[in-house]
Amino acid sequence: MSDVAVIGAGYVGLTTSVCLAHLGHRVLCADIDEERVARLSKGEVPILEDGLPELLSEGLSSRRLTFVVGARQAAARANFVFLCVPTPQADDGSADLSSVEAVAREIAPVLRRGTVVINKSTMPVGSTRLVQRILGESGASIEEVRVASNPEFLREGTSVQDFLNPNRVVIGCDDPSVAVRVSELYRSLDAPILVTDPASAEMIKYASNAFLATKISFVNAIANLCEAVDADVREVALGMGYDQRIGFEFLHPGPGYGGSCFPKDTAALRYTARRAGYAFSLLDGVVEVNRRQHERMVEKLTALVGGELRGRTLALWGLTFKANTDDLRDSPALVIARRLLDAGAHVRAYDPAAGERAGAIVPGLEIVSDPYEVCIGAAALSVLTEWDEFRWLDFDRVRDALEAPVVLDTRNLLDPGALRRLGFTYEGVGRS
Ligand code: NAD
Numbered sequence: 112m113s114d115v116a117v118i119g120a121g122y123v124g125l126t127t128s129v130c131l132a133h134l135g136h137r138v139l140c141a142d143i144d145e146e147r148v149a150r151l152s153k154g155e156v157p158i159l160e161d162g163l164p165e166l167l168s169e170g171l172s173s174r175r176l177t178f179v180v181g182a183r184q185a186a187a188r189a190n191f192v193f194l195c196v197p198t199p200q201a202d203d204g205s206a207d208l209s210s211v212e213a214v215a216r217e218i219a220p221v222l223r224r225g226t227v228v229i230n231k232s233t234m235p236v237g238s239t240r241l242v243q244r245i246l247g248e249s250g251a252s253i254e255e256v257r258v259a260s261n262p263e264f265l266r267e268g269t270s271v272q273d274f275l276n277p278n279r280v281v282i283g284c285d286d287p288s289v290a291v292r293v294s295e296l297y298r299s300l301d302a303p304i305l306v307t308d309p310a311s312a313e314m315i316k317y318a319s320n321a322f323l324a325t326k327i328s329f330v331n332a333i334a335n336l337c338e339a340v341d342a343d344v345r346e347v348a349l350g351m352g353y354d355q356r357i358g359f360e361f362l363h364p365g366p367g368y369g370g371s372c373f374p375k376d377t378a379a380l381r382y383t384a385r386r387a388g389y390a391f392s393l394l395d396g397v398v399e400v401n402r403r404q405h406e407r408m409v410e411k412l413t414a415l416v417g418g419e420l421r422g423r424t425l426a427l428w429g430l431t432f433k434a435n436t437d438d439l440r441d442s443p444a445l446v447i448a449r450r451l452l453d454a455g456a457h458v459r460a461y462d463p464a465a466g467e468r469a470g471a472i473v474p475g476l477e478i479v480s481d482p483y484e485v486c487i488g489a490a491a492l493s494v495l496t497e498w499d500e501f502r503w504l505d506f507d508r509v510r511d512a513l514e515a516p517v518v519l520d521t522r523n524l525l526d527p528g529a530l531r532r533l534g535f536t537y538e539g540v541g542r543s
């Protein structure tokens with residue numbers, strides 16, 4: 112059993128905390144948000160994540176998991192300190208490391224001899240050395256405190272499952288004995304552990320996210336081409352996926368990828384490439400295809416309602432960047448909603464998890480709490496997030512509520528044949 116501090120109680124930090132406590136470690140999780148710490152200490156989960164409430168309650172009742180305000184207090188008692196604070200996109204596309212740097216300066220004076228500081232936030236190549244340098248300059252002994260990179264690969268919505276069943280654990284460290292100590296935290300997991308130098312570990316994280324983004328932009332481009340030549344992208348993706356070198360995953364076309372990571376991490380990797388003097392035109396293309404894909408959904412909808420959005424009422428189902436999460440960060444649905452509003456439409460939306468918060472983020476967006484109510488008098492309905500509940504609604508009722516029975520299904524979630532039999536005009540992505 113190790114004493115672990117986790118700094119940042121967000122999607123990654125909170126998942127890391129409850130899972131490490133579940134694996135038997137003593138975890139002190141710190142955040143600067145006092146209200147968040149108070150709620151977590153009472154067992155209230157501030158985010159939607161399957162399995163988190165159960166593991167939070169297990170951790171609290173076993174007393175292996177405690178929450179505290181401020182990084183310093185947590186770090187002072189730990190053998191391992193995980194940095195799980197945000198690394199958002201700066202104006203120039205680079206990763207903004209100011210939270211990481213602030214935490215490193217804050218904890219440096221209190222770190223115990225032999226403590227390992229672990230960069231779990233997504234940080235560009237050079238960050239392990241950067242954190243080591245800041246710790247040294249801020250009062251930690253360089254010989255006694257070491258830094259390792261241990262990037263996180265979990266997905267939102269399945270974060271607990273992903274953390275406890277990782278495809279791999281990557282540890283980047285110059286000192287093999289430190290890497291072994293970090294790997295022991297994960298000993299009870301059945302996963303390959305890859306130990307590399309820090310720069311390679313940092314690059315593995317960005318390369319993985321950029322590759323997944325590339326798969327999505329690729330299938331979106333193929334979907335657009337399928338529309339032009341009358342092929343069905345779902346059949347195409349299936350036929351491609353049987354090739355084990357390609358695989359089935361991340362070949363679902365849609366409105367373009369979003370979320371708190373792919374957009375910012377592809378931007379940061381492009382920045383790294385620019386700084387390194389490498390013309391990463393493939394990645395430039397991936398990002399451009401994605402940007403165009405959001406726009407393409409607006410164009411499709413405009414065409415479906417007869418070419419004019421001004422003054423029309425439009426209904427949206429789903430606002431989060433994907434299903435089974437309440438995260439709205441960089442959601443394609445919000446990009447699309449803003450475009451529709453800018454074009455003069457009246458936009459009404461329903462989301463099972465994040466409607467109210469979306470309404471506060473997007474001025475002018477009307478939020479309702481019922482998927483049928485949203486359709487009343489609308490010129491068309493757009494499915495923007497693939498929430499499973501949308502499949503099972505009463506489409507007779509939906510048709511009767513709409514001004515015209517028109518559906519744009521940007522996630523290919525619904526059954527076109529069934530809808531057409533009910534009288535709908537149906538349009539998906541990459542299929543007729
Ligand atoms: P988040 O915004 O959900 O959580 C970050 C938390 O850190 C917040 O609760 C915030 O209050 C807290 N915080 C900020 N500054 C602090 C400080 N000085 N001291 C203590 N707490 C502080 O972020 P996230 O989604 O968990 O992402 C964190 C990092 O992990 C990012 O680098 C991200 O790229 C990476 N990552 C995220 C995911 C994901 O699915 N969200 C997956 C893999 C990696």
Ligand code: UGA
Binds near residue numbers: 267363
């Ligand atoms: C992604 C990665 O999958 C994680 O491995 C990584 O740890 C994480 O980013 C991160 O670094 O933060 P996440 O953002 O939670 O996880 O969500 P994904 O399931 O990857 O979906 C990202 C976006 O791509 C969503 O908008 C989703 O709708 C879209 N997507 C995904 C598609 O359009 N098609 C697909 O086939 C798959």
